[in-house]
Amino acid sequence: MTIHQTSLGRRGFLVSGAAVAGGFSLGFHIPFEDGAAHAQTVKELNAWVVIHPDDKVVIRIARSEMGQGTLTGLCQLVAEELECNWSKVTWEYPTPAENVARNRVWKNFSTGGSRGIRESNQYVREGGAMAREMLIAAAAAQLKAPAAELTASNSVITHKASGKTVTYGAVAAAAAQLEPPKEVKLKDPKDWKIAGKPVKRLDTVDKVTGKQIYGIDLVLPGMLVATVRACPVIGGKLKSFDAAKIEKMPGVKKVVAIDGNAVVVVADTYWNARTALAALPTDWDIGELGKVSSETITQMLTEGLVAQEAFVGNKVGDAKAAIDGAAKKVEAIYSFPYQHHVTMEPMNATARVTADKCEVWCGTQNGEAALAAASEASGLPVAKCDVFKQLLGGGFGRRGRSDYVRQAVLVAKEMPGTPIKLIWSREEDMTHCQYHPITMCKLTGGLDAQGNLVGLRVRISGQSILASLLPGNLVNGMDPATFQGLMASGVEAAYGYNVPNLLIDHAMRNPHITPGFWRGVNVNQNAVYMECFMDELADAAGQDPLAFRMKLLKPKWAAVLKAAADKAGYGKPLPAGHFHGLAQVMGYGSYVAGVAEVSVSADGHLKIHKITAATNCGHVVNPAQIERQVAGSFAYGLSAALYGEITVKDGAVEQTNFDSYNMLRIDEMPKVETVLVPTGDFWGGVGEPTIAVAAPSVLNAIARATGKRVRNLPLMHHELKKGA
Amino acid sequence: MAVLNVNGKALNHNADPRTPLLWVLREQLKLTGTKYGCGIAQCGACTVLIDGVATRSCQVPANSVGNRKVTTIEGLAANGQLNKIQAAWVAVDVPQCGYCQSGMVMAATALLAAKPKPTDADIDAAMTNICRCGTYQQVREAIHAAAKA
Numbered sequence: 001m002t003i004h005q006t007s008l009g010r011r012g013f014l015v016s017g018a019a020v021a022g023g024f025s026l027g028f029h030i031p032f033e034d035g036a037a038h039a040q041t042v043k044e045l046n047a048w049v050v051i052h053p054d055d056k057v058v059i060r061i062a063r064s065e066m067g068q069g070t071l072t073g074l075c076q077l078v079a080e081e082l083e084c085n086w087s088k089v090t091w092e093y094p095t096p097a098e099n100v101a102r103n104r105v106w107k108n109f110s111t112g113g114s115r116g117i118r119e120s121n122q123y124v125r126e127g128g129a130m131a132r133e134m135l136i137a138a139a140a141a142q143l144k145a146p147a148a149e150l151t152a153s154n155s156v157i158t159h160k161a162s163g164k165t166v167t168y169g170a171v172a173a174a175a176a177q178l179e180p181p182k183e184v185k186l187k188d189p190k191d192w193k194i195a196g197k198p199v200k201r202l203d204t205v206d207k208v209t210g211k212q213i214y215g216i217d218l219v220l221p222g223m224l225v226a227t228v229r230a231c232p233v234i235g236g237k238l239k240s241f242d243a244a245k246i247e248k249m250p251g252v253k254k255v256v257a258i259d260g261n262a263v264v265v266v267a268d269t270y271w272n273a274r275t276a277l278a279a280l281p282t283d284w285d286i287g288e289l290g291k292v293s294s295e296t297i298t299q300m301l302t303e304g305l306v307a308q309e310a311f312v313g314n315k316v317g318d319a320k321a322a323i324d325g326a327a328k329k330v331e332a333i334y335s336f337p338y339q340h341h342v343t344m345e346p347m348n349a350t351a352r353v354t355a356d357k358c359e360v361w362c363g364t365q366n367g368e369a370a371l372a373a374a375s376e377a378s379g380l381p382v383a384k385c386d387v388f389k390q391l392l393g394g395g396f397g398r399r400g401r402s403d404y405v406r407q408a409v410l411v412a413k414e415m416p417g418t419p420i421k422l423i424w425s426r427e428e429d430m431t432h433c434q435y436h437p438i439t440m441c442k443l444t445g446g447l448d449a450q451g452n453l454v455g456l457r458v459r460i461s462g463q464s465i466l467a468s469l470l471p472g473n474l475v476n477g478m479d480p481a482t483f484q485g486l487m488a489s490g491v492e493a494a495y496g497y498n499v500p501n502l503l504i505d506h507a508m509r510n511p512h513i514t515p516g517f518w519r520g521v522n523v524n525q526n527a528v529y530m531e532c533f534m535d536e537l538a539d540a541a542g543q544d545p546l547a548f549r550m551k552l553l554k555p556k557w558a559a560v561l562k563a564a565a566d567k568a569g570y571g572k573p574l575p576a577g578h579f580h581g582l583a584q585v586m587g588y589g590s591y592v593a594g595v596a597e598v599s600v601s602a603d604g605h606l607k608i609h610k611i612t613a614a615t616n617c618g619h620v621v622n623p624a625q626i627e628r629q630v631a632g633s634f635a636y637g638l639s640a641a642l643y644g645e646i647t648v649k650d651g652a653v654e655q656t657n658f659d660s661y662n663m664l665r666i667d668e669m670p671k672v673e674t675v676l677v678p679t680g681d682f683w684g685g686v687g688e689p690t691i692a693v694a695a696p697s698v699l700n701a702i703a704r705a706t707g708k709r710v711r712n713l714p715l716m717h718h719e720l721k722k723g724a
Numbered sequence: 725m726a727v728l729n730v731n732g733k734a735l736n737h738n739a740d741p742r743t744p745l746l747w748v749l750r751e752q753l754k755l756t757g758t759k760y761g762c763g764i765a766q767c768g769a770c771t772v773l774i775d776g777v778a779t780r781s782c783q784v785p786a787n788s789v790g791n792r793k794v795t796t797i798e799g800l801a802a803n804g805q806l807n808k809i810q811a812a813w814v815a816v817d818v819p820q821c822g823y824c825q826s827g828m829v830m831a832a833t834a835l836l837a838a839k840p841k842p843t844d845a846d847i848d849a850a851m852t853n854i855c856r857c858g859t860y861q862q863v864r865e866a867i868h869a870a871a872k873a
């Protein structure tokens with residue numbers, strides 16, 4: 001086994017070795033116990049950049065990589081300003097405890113809301129630029145030439161007049177001793193050479209050889225494996241369990257109850273733990289929650305559609321009066337069900353707790369929240385805890401929560417000094433999520449005699465994520481995030497239509513099923529409601545849905561919709577039986593639009609042939625990765641549209657695995673063509689916004705193809721056959 | 725003590741004989757490239773080859789394998805050289821989170837062995853693995869690229 005210290009010189013080491021891993025390398029941090037192994041560390045230039053004597057560049061990344069490519073994109077931004085050789089770039093994660101100890105020098109670790117690049121681009125580029133200036137200053141001393149006469153490119157500093165050159169590796173140690181410059185000027189994006197280009201990801205090879213280690217793959221010396229069963233009804237309690245029945249089963253080491261609502265079996269292997277847990281008799285106290293079902297939840301939300309009291313999210317003029325006086329009135333009720341994230345890697349975390357230390361290894365979208373959870377569950381101060389982040393086998397918002405971290409630490413606390421890897425079964429994962437919230441929506445529109453939209457009333461009824469997860473973020477009881485994509489103003493998720501009389505409000509109705517942030521969050525259902533209803537209004541006005549929208553849309557929203565429509569050939573003849581449907585939205589600081597091309601056969605078979613998707617995310621850092629995020633967004637959004645639905649019976653989630661929760665596979669994946677129309681005047685996110693146009697563009701195309709307006713997802717419940 | 729023939733080696737393990745091959749590979753033989761996704765043969769994350777046939781190892785009891793040849797993702801690269809399918813995967817930059825990709829590569833390996841020049845319809849029929857990140861478009865492209873390599 002070889003031990004390499006990372007350049008951070010932290011309490012953790014990277015272990016790679018055949019001894020541990022049976023012949024292939026693996027990387028994870030094991031605690032550093034004695035002082036003996038202090039390797040030579042290379043001093044950093046600053047928090048973001050370390051350059052080794054052999055020119056290797058290590059870039060530190062605070063956000064979590066979960067497939068979205070943020071790691072590569074952030075490295076591109078640092079490398080661009082650093083003017084380093086891209087082929088020498090590697091990366092590493094600082095730990096959350098190091099961030100705390102260094103006064104949060106890496107700022108926000110949280111990876112959600114498509115924020116990685118749009119919120120960190122400024123300070124990571126400055127980190128790269130400052131490091132470059134320090135390297136130039138050190139080279140000036142070495143070459144005895146004025147810094148102003150030196151240029152840096154591709155990890156080499158050149159003094160043109162004398163023809164002398166020096167590499168970054170040769171001056172990095174001297175540069176690391178220098179004071180950083182107070183200010184740096186960032187490059188004009190039009191001069192970018194690494195950023196803005198479709199460079200390959202930095203994390204690919206190990207993912208096609210099986211070498212990539214995810215949290216679930218970790219092996220620590222002396223480790224045991226645990227698995228959990230929480231009360232099947234979220235919010236219910238553990239009444240009793242009969243550990244004696246399984247204690248003699250193969251490999252079982254311990255059976256423990258945690259948090260009063262779950263039982264955990266610790267064994268030598270996951271398979272033995274799982275087998276024993278399946279045989280463990282348990283009794284639950286679910287109380288009144290057992291009376292809740294999808295039907296009762298629908299009743300609760302339906303009442304909210306007409307309730308007197310609601311939080312107002314967007315108001316212009318007098319919608320009621322305008323609609324009452326309109327020549328034509330259109331009304332519809334839509335709904336959007338609970339969804340599950342389904343990260344391909346089930347939840348897991350590994351923890352080791354001693355009297356004065358708590359260490360956690362896990363995939364997390366929020367390292368600092370995981371650190372806080374470790375501290376709280378272990379009872380140790382944050383300074384005695386740390387979290388070693390692993391690459392995530394999917395996040396989609398689910399791994400922003402730390403419930404699984406808390407559980408692993410609680411179990412590890414029962415067995416001090418023994419590393420415990422807690423793995424949730426897929427069944428546990430399906431039934432104990434923080435689900436995409438459930439909502440319904442009633443929309444009423446008024447058209448004048450010429451078919452102009454004069455008033456629009458939108459009542460959302462349903463669940464608030466913030467009320468459940470972050471009640472401190474409510475504003476006078478209102479959840480502003482409910483109005484994502486429909487907000488009156490702002491750079492995050494503003495409503496794009498100019499409607500002279502508008503009222504959008506929210507009757508908050510919170511069932512006990514915990515809601516959470518699901519990739520795209522509330523933009524998803526709001527775009528279904530608004531974009532499908534826009535088509536209904538256009539139909540009522542006897543107008544083309546594109547022309548109808550264009551009259552109402554503000555410039556940036558209109559431009560991206562037009563870009564998608566132009567590229568798709570909207571309005572031009574399509575193959576026989578093919579139909580287009582449109583949708584647009586602003587979310588996560590970006591403007592997106594999609595045009596779906598579908599056909600529905602005589603026997604009702606839907607085929608989504610192609611999606612043309614346009615994105616204005618301000619700046620494009622890696623067009624190849626954006627293309628993949630856009631295509632992936634359709635796989636995710638269309639899975640929800642076609643199949644996604646979590647239902648509730650006797651208080652519990654009914655779906656338990658992929659046989660009862662289906663997802664889109666390659667045979668149903670449409671061809672996705674991505675059009676990038678960046679305007680260069682802002683920084684927008686990419687990982688999420690496009691999901692929201694997937695369902696409405698397809699629903700609108702289905703309506704054109706069949707005359708059937710589907711208002712309740714998922715599509716699998718609807719018969720699209722003619723005449724049915 | 726039982727023996728399995730994995731990636732050309734005879735490997736011993738002590739697991740209960742009915743333990744699914746997936747968990748013997750992952751926990752006894754420390755071949756963690758084969759992934760757990762569902763445990764019920766739905767997602768394909770656990771795909772390995774048994775005598776060349778793509779098989780979902782979560783539903784195969786270890787004692788049913790006998791002396792048939794098991795190939796896992798770790799067994800594809802010879803002497804550190806990626807095989808042409810892995811190389812195509814790298815060239816197309818297929819993986820996002822990567823968790824499903826071992827299974828995808830194994831399924832593609834079996835497909836290309838059976839049909840060296842697969843059509844899109846062949847790909848649709850053979851590649852039933854789930855990818856939540858939505859790499860399907862790149863998976864298709866990489867299979868066609870590997871077929872041409």
Ligand code: FES
Nearest residue numbers: 761762763768782
């Ligand atoms: S884990 Fe075997 S098919 Fe999903």
Ligand code: FES
Nearest residue numbers: 821822855856857
């Ligand atoms: S790459 Fe993430 S599940 Fe396929």
